[in-house]
Amino acid sequence: MYKAPRGTSDILPPEQAYWKYIEEKAALLCQLYGYQPLNTPIFEDFQLFARTVSGGTDIVDKEMYVFEDRSGQKLALRAEGTAPVCRAYLQHGLFNLPQPVRLYYIGPTFRYERPQAGRYRQHHQFGCEALGDSDPVLDAEVIDIARRFLLSLGLSEFSIQLNSIGCRLCQPSYIEALKRHYTGYVASLCPDCKTRLIRNPLRLLDCKKASCQKIAETAPKISDYLCDDCQAHFHDVQQYLEALDIPFQLNYRLVRGLDYYTRTVFEIQSRTEGGQTAVVGGGRYDGLIEQLGGKPTPAVGFASGIERIILNLKEGKISPPGLVKPIAFIAYLGQEAKTQAVKLASQLRSAQLPVTLATGDRSLKSQLRQANSLGSNYTIIIGEREVKTQAVILRNMITNKQETFPVTEVAGALRQSQHLTL
Numbered sequence: 200m201y202k203a204p205r206g207t208s209d210i211l212p213p214e215q216a217y218w219k220y221i222e223e224k225a226a227l228l229c230q231l232y233g234y235q236p237l238n239t240p241i242f243e244d245f246q247l248f249a250r251t252v253s254g255g256t257d258i259v260d261k262e263m264y265v266f267e268d269r270s271g272q273k274l275a276l277r278a279e280g281t282a283p284v285c286r287a288y289l290q291h292g293l294f295n296l297p298q299p300v301r302l303y304y305i306g307p308t309f310r311y312e313r314p315q316a317g318r319y320r321q322h323h324q325f326g327c328e329a330l331g332d333s334d335p336v337l338d339a340e341v342i343d344i345a346r347r348f349l350l351s352l353g354l355s356e357f358s359i360q361l362n363s364i365g366c367r368l369c370q371p372s373y374i375e376a377l378k379r380h381y382t383g384y385v386a387s388l389c390p391d392c393k394t395r396l397i398r399n400p401l402r403l404l405d406c407k408k409a410s411c412q413k414i415a416e417t418a419p420k421i422s423d424y425l426c427d428d429c430q431a432h433f434h435d436v437q438q439y440l441e442a443l444d445i446p447f448q449l450n451y452r453l454v455r456g457l458d459y460y461t462r463t464v465f466e467i468q469s470r471t472e473g474g475q476t477a478v479v480g481g482g483r484y485d486g487l488i489e490q491l492g493g494k495p496t497p498a499v500g501f502a503s504g505i506e507r508i509i510l511n512l513k514e515g516k517i518s519p520p521g522l523v524k525p526i527a528f529i530a531y532l533g534q535e536a537k538t539q540a541v542k543l544a545s546q547l548r549s550a551q552l553p554v555t556l557a558t559g560d561r562s563l564k565s566q567l568r569q570a571n572s573l574g575s576n577y578t579i580i581i582g583e584r585e586v587k588t589q590a591v592i593l594r595n596m597i598t599n600k601q602e603t604f605p606v607t608e609v610a611g612a613l614r615q616s617q618h619l620t621l
Contacts, residue, residue: 206312206320212522217509220519222305224351225325232344234301234327239283241307245273251282251459251490262310276309279457280326280502281484282491288330289493298331299498305505319506326481328500330488335432337499338463338483339439345467345479345501346445352508353517356470357478359446362453363433364401365425366461367486373424374400384414404452420451429462436463455480459487463499469511478511479503525555526613527577527593528570532563536581543579543591543606550610554579570596577616579609 203209210218226236245265264276277283284302287293293300305325314320327344329337342359349357365373377400385393392411395402404415425433440447447465455464464482481501488496512519527547531540544556555573557566563580570578580592580601591609594601604612 204320206314208319208321214509216519216522217512218505219522221325221352221505221508225303225305225348228344228348228351229303229327232301232327232340234303234329234344237284237287237302237304238306239277239280239287239304241309242274242276243283243286245275247282247286247491248275248278251285251487252278252457262312264309264311277307278310279308280304280306280324281328281457281459281487281500284326284328284500285330285488285491285493285498288496289488289491294331294493294496299329299337300331301327301329303327316510318504323505324502325505326500326502328498330498331496333432333485333497335435335463336439338432338436339443339445341481341499341501342440342447342465343443343445345481345503348503349467349478349508352512354469354478354508354511354515356515357467358448358470360450360453360466360468361437361440361447362421362450362464363425363429363436363462364421364454364460364464364482365429369424369426369429370401370421370461373419373421376419376424377401377403380418381414387411387414399458401454401458405454415452418452422451432462455482459484459490461485465501478507523553524574525553526575527552527554527579528566528573528575529554529556529579529581530563530566530570531557531580532582533586535586536583539586539606540579540581543581543609547610547613550614552610552613567594567596577613 229236245263248263263278265273266275267273284304288300303326305323307321307323309321311320312318325348327341329341346359349355364370378396381388381396381400381403385396387410388396389406389408389411392403392406392408395406403411404418406412406415437447453464453466454460460482462483462485465480466477467479468476469478479501481499483497483499485495485497488494488498529540529544531537540556544554547554555575557569561569567578576596578594578596580594585591589606590603591606592601592603593609593612
C-alpha cells in the first residue's frame, strides 16, 4: 500500500478548519497593514538558496531537495520563503514602486530533516516581508503583525525574544571575538559546532546541545560590538515596541538559522506546554537583495510555521470555527423522485444553500442514517406522493419533527430555519 512520504502529511477534511482559520486570519491582518499577497514557484534555481543561505548552515549542507531537470539545470525545492520573494522583487522591478514594498505569502517549503511534532519535510509558512526601507519602525511593524497574528488566533502565552546581530561593518569583529572564546573549548564542542566554528561562528550560539549551551553562556555579547548606527537602530526598534506596548525580552544569544540576517533578529516563543517553542522567527536582511545582484536594499520580515501554529492551537484546546456544513441532505425513493431531487439540489445550490444529494438506490432508513453521519440538521425527503403533489417533506434531524412544504417554498423554509440570508 502506498503511503505519503516520510515527513509529509495529508490534510484531511477534519483538519481543514484549522488551515482555513489560520489563512483567513493571516490574510485579513495583512490587509490591515497594507501587505499584498505574492506567490512564488515551489522550485527555484539552486543557486538562489546556495548564494543567500550559504554553507555552514544545515539547510544548504544537509536539508535541501536538489535535482536536475531534463535540460540539466540544477533546481531546488523552495527551502525558505524570503529569498524567492527577493528574487521576485528584482525580476519584476518592484524596486521601481514606492518603497517599502509590503508583501506576504502562504505556501509550502521543503527541508530534509528528522520529522517530529510540528516539524515536517514538507511544511507550510506564512510570512511577511517589507522591502526597500531601513526605517526601524518597519522592524517594529513586522513584530507587531506577528504578535497580532498569534493573538487573533487565540494564542496569548508567548514571549518575544529580541536581539541585534550587527551589520557587515561591526559583525566581523564580534565573530573574531566569538572564535577566540570558542577556540579554548574545541574538545567539548559537538561535531556540528566544530564545523560552525570554521564556517559559520554565529550559529554556535544557537546550538541546542547542553554542553555547547554552557559554553555559549560565557561567550561575548554582540551588544558590546555594535557600531554606532546599529546601536541607534536597535535603540529605535525597542523604543517603537515600547510605544506600541509590546513586551519583549532582550536575548543576546539569539541568532537566526539563515545567515543573511543583519541587525534586528527576533523570535516568538510559545509558553504552551507540549507545543513547539518557536512559532515565529524573523529579522532584518539588508544585504540579501544585493547578494542576488540588485542594488543595496534594506528589508525586514518574518515567517511562521503553520503546522507549529496548529500544534499549539490543539495544545491550548483552541478550536477554530467549523467548515460550512450542508444545511440539508436530500433523500429520495424511486427514479422519478431521484430526478426531482437532482433538480431541487441544483435549485437550492443556486440559491446559495449548501445541500448534499443522496446517491444510489438505498432505503430511506439508510439514507437518513447517512444524513445523521454527515451532521445535517435537516433531511429533505421526496417520494412518489411528493413527486405528484410537487412538495417535499422537511425533517428536522435533531427533533425528528417533519413538515410538508411546496417545493417552491423549501428554500425559504431552510433559510428561515437557519437564519441565513443571501
